[in-house]
Amino acid sequence: MSPALFNGSTNNHSNGINVFAKQTPDGFGTRAIHVGSEADPQTGAVIPSISLSTTYKQDGVGHHKGFEYSRSGNPNRNALETTLASLESGGAHALAFSSGSATTATILQSLGPNAHVVSVNDVYGGTFRYMARVASENQGLETTFVDLENADDETILATFRPNTKLVWIESPTNPTLRLIDIPRIVSLARSVPSSPLVLVDNTFLSPYYSSPLLQGADVVLHSLTKYVNGHSDVVMGALILPAHHAALTEKLRFLQNAIGAVPSAYDCWLAQRGAKTLHLRMKAHGTNALAVARALQRSPLVEEVIYPGLASHPRHELAYRSLSPHARKFVDAYVVQEGDGAGGFPYGGMISFRIRGGAEEADRFLRTTRLFTLAESLGGVESLAELPAQMTHGSIPPAERALLGIGDNLIRLSVGVEEAEDLVADIEQALQAAATSQVA
Numbered sequence: 001m002s003p004a005l006f007n008g009s010t011n012n013h014s015n016g017i018n019v020f021a022k023q024t025p026d027g028f029g030t031r032a033i034h035v036g037s038e039a040d041p042q043t044g045a046v047i048p049s050i051s052l053s054t055t056y057k058q059d060g061v062g063h064h065k066g067f068e069y070s071r072s073g074n075p076n077r078n079a080l081e082t083t084l085a086s087l088e089s090g091g092a093h094a095l096a097f098s099s100g101s102a103t104t105a106t107i108l109q110s111l112g113p114n115a116h117v118v119s120v121n122d123v124y125g126g127t128f129r130y131m132a133r134v135a136s137e138n139q140g141l142e143t144t145f146v147d148l149e150n151a152d153d154e155t156i157l158a159t160f161r162p163n164t165k166l167v168w169i170e171s172p173t174n175p176t177l178r179l180i181d182i183p184r185i186v187s188l189a190r191s192v193p194s195s196p197l198v199l200v201d202n203t204f205l206s207p208y209y210s211s212p213l214l215q216g217a218d219v220v221l222h223s224l225t226k227y228v229n230g231h232s233d234v235v236m237g238a239l240i241l242p243a244h245h246a247a248l249t250e251k252l253r254f255l256q257n258a259i260g261a262v263p264s265a266y267d268c269w270l271a272q273r274g275a276k277t278l279h280l281r282m283k284a285h286g287t288n289a290l291a292v293a294r295a296l297q298r299s300p301l302v303e304e305v306i307y308p309g310l311a312s313h314p315r316h317e318l319a320y321r322s323l324s325p326h327a328r329k330f331v332d333a334y335v336v337q338e339g340d341g342a343g344g345f346p347y348g349g350m351i352s353f354r355i356r357g358g359a360e361e362a363d364r365f366l367r368t369t370r371l372f373t374l375a376e377s378l379g380g381v382e383s384l385a386e387l388p389a390q391m392t393h394g395s396i397p398p399a400e401r402a403l404l405g406i407g408d409n410l411i412r413l414s415v416g417v418e419e420a421e422d423l424v425a426d427i428e429q430a431l432q433a434a435a436t437s438q439v440a
């Protein structure tokens, strides 16, 4: 008999998981590898097969083995959803979608007509675009974008209306890596009569570094395209909800099927394979990013480095306080073994920095890196670099971008899991080249 696994979730698709015997939940890495990925009871295959069938035989009308048509559910999607519900601590239900953006669209559509949303102002450009230009036109959605990091309680409370149905948080924000105090926003949301749901887009930290559901959030969203899949070969998204949101989950599952923005079985299989190494990759992303952030900080060619794991980040203390229980263990052990007294710790793989100079220096830097590829997206094993003002956040109006500090010299790095010293050397040579105009 296979060892009993404690799933830590009550997702509908248990896939025959044996949940007796173990008293305490298995650790994050164990769940990543085993939950939702049990050996096939018929063949013994250790790795799930890819089930490409779009439809399923019924033994009599309405009598089937749990699957009817693969838009409504298929074995690979169910298996991935089971894995995700277990990995996102505090989660019980998970729903996968064909992209992070389709996930955003579905949750916003679930709010119905003429709803109001309070959103962090520094939000992924595509999320801003959907709220401000799609949902506003098609469902009368109104969004108040507010600085949830710095605004005082009264200012935030003043944004809530009787029809406020959702608060949208990204933490750290994309791309300026502001940190939001999730429990604080949850308690403000709970204190108003409309008691809006609190959603956290946890894409940047992944379920490894942050557990927003344990901090009181109602829903977590991921662009699985990023760290969860981790290999830049799948576009996909997901929502994860705690056990007490079974009714909301049902509503969202209805929309998942009715709208049909669902991922393919093959993509689900790939994302599940990627998720098995999430804990290993996130530790490496974090230690590499810390090394790169320190190198940037040492350079006179850099105006400002933004990495919440650095002691210089204005919310460094909040970063530590908000670590997931499993990341806290890793960070504490890292600081004891590797700490250099400077007070930093690994905190995901994303760094933003302002290069000294302007658009020209930024462009030269981005054209000169050898290992950091100039490209949108993030969270893959390979390092990427981009210019948010003209790439990922180009859809945000220039005046708004200026207010947020998304200028022409702001460069965003997604630090991969290559060797740290190679990445540091690459950054240092590109900074030098950017400063001295030595670009072919």
Ligand code: P1T
Binding pocket: 099, 100, 101, 102, 124, 126, 127, 170, 174, 201, 203, 204, 222, 223, 224, 225, 235, 236, 237, 376, 377, 378, 392
């Ligand atoms: O790309 P997609 O899978 O549709 O996910 C959208 C999305 C949602 N939330 C956050 C925080 C994101 O960063 C993204 C996508 N972001 C990029 C493509 C990017 O380069 O920032």
